[in-house]
Amino acid sequence: MLNIALPKGRLGDKIYSLFSDVGLGCPSMNEDNRKLIFESSEKEIRYLLVKPSDVAIYVEHGAADIGVVGRDILLETKPDVYELLDLKIGKCSLAVAAKNGWIDDGGSLRVATKYPNVAQSYFSSQNRQIEIIKLNGSIELAPILGLSDVIFDIVETGTTLRENDLSVITTVIHSSARLIANKSRYQFKSAFIDNICRELEQRI
Ligand code: PRP
Numbered sequence: 307m308l309n310i311a312l313p314k315g316r317l318g319d320k321i322y323s324l325f326s327d328v329g330l331g332c333p334s335m336n337e338d339n340r341k342l343i344f345e346s347s348e349k350e351i352r353y354l355l356v357k358p359s360d361v362a363i364y365v366e367h368g369a370a371d372i373g374v375v376g377r378d379i380l381l382e383t384k385p386d387v388y389e390l391l392d393l394k395i396g397k398c399s400l401a402v403a404a405k406n407g408w409i410d411d412g413g414s415l416r417v418a419t420k421y422p423n424v425a426q427s428y429f430s431s432q433n434r435q436i437e438i439i440k441l442n443g444s445i446e447l448a449p450i451l452g453l454s455d456v457i458f459d460i461v462e463t464g465t466t467l468r469e470n471d472l473s474v475i476t477t478v479i480h481s482s483a484r485l486i487a488n489k490s491r492y493q494f495k496s497a498f499i500d501n502i503c504r505e506l507e508q509r510i
Contacts, residue, residue: 307345307350307351307352308350308351308352308371308372308495308498308499308502309352309354309369309370309371309372310325310351310352310353310354310370310371310372310373310374311354311356311360311361311364311365311369311370311372311373311374312353312354312355312356312361312373312374313355313356313357313358313361313374313375313376314355314356314357314358315358317358317374317376317395317396317483318355318358318374320395320396321374321393321395321396321483322335322353324393324395324506324509324510325506327509328502328505328506328508328509329349329505330346330349330351330502331346332344332345332346332349332351332353333346334346335353341355342354342355342356343355350498354369354370356370356373358375358376358379359379359383361373361374361375361379361486362375362379362380362383362385362387362486363383363385365385365387365486365487365488366385366386366387366488367488368488368490368491370488371487371488371491371492371495371499372390372485372486372487372488372491372492372499372502373485373486374393374483374484374485374486375483375484375486376396376398376481376482376483376484377392377479377480377481377482377483377484378398378400378421378424378460378479378481380484380486381421381423381424381479381481382420382421382422382423382424383423384423385486386489387486387487387488387489388486388487388488388489388492389484389485389486390484390485390486390487390499390503391484391485391503391506391507391510392482392483392484393482393483393484393485393506393510394482394483394510395482395483396481396482396483397462397480397481397482398460398461398462398480398481398482399460399461399477399478399479399480399481400421400424400458400459400460400461400477400478400479400481401458401459401460401461401474401475401476401477401478402417402428402456402457402458402474402475402476402478403446403456403457403459403461403467403472403473403474403475404449404455404456404457404472404473404475405449405450405471405472406471406472406473408449408455408456410475413435414435414436414437415429415434415435415436415437415455415456416436416437416439416453416454416455416456417429417436417437417438417439417454417455417456417457417458418439418441418445418448418449418453418454418456418457418458418459419438419439419440419441419445419457419458419459420440420441420442420443420445420459420460421458421459422438422440424458424478424479425438425458426438428458428478428479439453439454445457445459446459446466446467446470446472447470449472450470450471450472456475457472458478460481461474461477485503485506487499
């Protein structure tokens with residue numbers, strides 16, 4: 307069995323359709339239930355549905371052989387895995403954003419983010435003093451409530467920023483979904499995994 311960790315949610319649905327399109331569908335995935343493991347013994351694959359930010363942890367520790375994770379998360383957590391393929395879906399960017407009309411006084415910035423490492427490294431490269439305020443979601447609330455000056459967060463369609471009266475100041479990094487593999491599992495299953503990569507690449 308090849309264990310494949312997929313992120314739960316919108317991105318996971320798109321990725322599963324891509325795998326399905328290259329003949330790696332698993333009929334039980336279409337059932338409306340709360341199961342987290344789906345397998346096809348015929349195709350020798352097992353899908354594990356995990357939180358997007360946990361995919362790389364499953365793969366790094368070998369609980370999954372391969373998985374799909376955003377480049378944003380790889381940059382933040384730097385897992386020891388192989389990055390095999392850019393799937394070119396789930397495209398988004400990491401950007402600095404602030405309330406419309408906010409004026410930068412050039413002093414120390416309070417930055418709310420789910421990406422403390424990437425944010426710190428970006429602002430250090432700009433020689434900018436910052437204080438990180440680590441949040442786990444709804445980052446856009448922070449500048450509205452005065453918890454931070456700016457946010458450093460994912461922008462996909464831009465709707466969340468727009469609807470909360472914020473806008474992008476600088477786009478820092480572009481991200482998309484990446485196929486990753488556990489390093490030692492890849493040695494054992496390279497033929498199977500390489501074949502999947504080839505099929506996916508043609509489809510992309
Ligand atoms: C992400 C991100 C933004 C939003 C951007 O949040 O943190 O809030 O999506 O998408 P948009 O540009 O298409 O509006 P997510 O949906 O993951 O929820 P969260 O606030 O719980 O992190």
